[in-house]
Amino acid sequence: MNTDRPLLVATGVRKVYRTGSVTVTALHDLDLVVRSGELVGVMGPSGSGKTTLLNCLSGLDDIDGGRVEIDGRDLFAMSDAARTEHRARTMGFVFQAFNLIPVFSAVENVELPLLLVGIRPHDARRRALAMLDRVGLTHRVEHRPSEMSGGEQQRVTIARALVGRPAVVWADEPTGNLDTVMADQVMDLLCELNRDESQTIVLVTHDSAIGARVPRLIRMRDGRLVDDLRQGPSGSRPVTDLSLG
Template sequence: MNPPAPDRQRPLLAATGVRKVYRTGSVEVTALRDLDLTVLPGELVGVMGPSGSGKTTLLNCLSGLDDIDAGRVEVDGRDLFAMSDAERTEHRARAMGFVFQAFNLIPVFSAAENVELPLLLTGTPPGEARARATAMLDRVGLGDRVAHRPSELSGGEQQRVTIARALVARPAVVWADEPTGNLDSTMAGQVMDLLHTLNRDEGQTIVLVTHDEAIGARLPRLIRMRDGRLVSDTRRAALQPAG
């Protein structure tokens, strides 16, 4: 029996009154200021703002990578900060995928080995993990690169491997922090086309930080931040990949 379809009216992410303060000695810097945000299943949401506005801090707090000083964050129906550290780590491994500006691939591993690693760490049998990794690499256009190591791949191909790794466990949400930051404009466009396609065709929920106005202009929902606050939240009709 297939699992029930997600309730698209129930938020996948619900953050309420989130506050984050960084402290160095007697100095306090408030990075997030009583922030509220909801994201529905299947949304593709961009976060933009000037340097220091709190974009990366927001992603880190919403994913549970950083603690918060006040507020509540629920992802896929679970309160992240009501969990122990071990529970939160397990929830993150099973319900979340991550794509960063730095590819963070293991140099001595092949593309398939990099992609299957999250599955192996959560107890998936090796044969199943390899089959799912190979299928996901094919899905992102790297079916002929499964045995290649990162040094044998272009920057755009390496980022596709990281996207495959983020998606292979079938996460509820993918967090992407400047996923095109290390790519030229052509490769950046290809990576964004892939993310749009995965969102449109498979309903993958994606929340991404970008500084690129051209990328922001193509997103169906765009949030802007300043000084740790959300200052605008714009929804547009779904836009098609450029390619």
Template sequence: MNGDRPLLVATGVRKIYRTGSVAVTALDDLDLVVRHGELVAVMGPSGSGKTTLLNCLSGLDDIDGGRVEIDGHDLFAMSDAARTEHRARTMGFIFQSFNLIPVFSAAENVELPLLLVGVRPREARRRALTALERVGLAPRVEHRPSELSGGEQQRVTIARALVGRPAIVWADEPTGNLDSAMAGQVMDLLCDLNRDEGQTIVLVTHDSAIGARVPRLIRMRDGRLVDDVRQAVAGRAVDRGIPPS
């Protein structure tokens, strides 16, 4: 089964930010394994390294030491151009701020990543409409972001993240700009995509209610993983402790 195979393997990852003579270690010799089909939340206080972790594991930021493999491919052994192409073809991203293009319709926003990697326009539009239908927005495909609610805009970003059929979706505070009702709806959708379609998702959140809904919860402090919990979600047994790689 895919769920038995590692998708992400991070080993000894270090990230250091330097300002003049001051060096701050944001990630400190961090190890992490995420398997196909997992839904993982990363929590921790401000400054603990949560977003830095997501950015380094996805290759958006460089690392200062260690190794990150996605499906057997060493991200930082690639050239910048190869890593960018690999990210475009194998990863999806959901951001707190939506990052939708205001003058584009929902369908145009979703199809854009496909057009950028050379998918033919007709096929890109077909896949965009399918992705929007998956997230419950089939009646809203021609609406621009200003004509959509916050929850609907985040559903567009989820459709955009999924349209390229990624191996892994990274979500940075995906409910951070939403009220509690809309946040619950977005998490319902992410949980459904993980449970029903086996989509691997790693999300960063500060919301303990969101953390309580995922099968695996990681806590960070000072650039380190301090807890890794498998939770009883929808009948799953609790298994505390950082699992071996």
């Protein structure tokens, strides 16, 4: 795994929610670096800012202060249209709710993001079939989501996230809707993709068993990073400086 080059550099990121006269700061001037090829878990209690962090770092939500660079490009210096296109071409997303199109087959769901960015249909289908094979679903390519188990649906979601060869995959509670056995299988797949293909993954989870499996674990509380640990067979050790990754 190549972790020498910073892929994500977030500096002083602040997110504020306003409802009438009530103001809530969800992220407090947060600094974070993620290097290419890392698998990073983000944990914390409900309301700690985990999903807000993911949404802000990926550009799904606007920020109220700071800077987010992905592969050297400042997300929030772009127009909304440019940021949307950049996200479609360089990022993949895996959500707890799968978000598959129910009337589409597995292969149609996976090829859709390629078609949306102008890949020729023949090439999109070929790449979608290859990615479904990579996640172990060759036998399910023509099945619709309702005909698959939860674990199989999440594998389709992972294939869809990866088919565009993204710089980073954002995974928000990817095992949250799965039983323990299926959750382990999905996590096995994510770890394998990270290890064998150096796929950069940032994963939000509330599950301590999932958090224990990632090489780097960030803990959040009240919109702040409170721990940043390297994990391995010999135990955990803190990252010296949260801002340096």
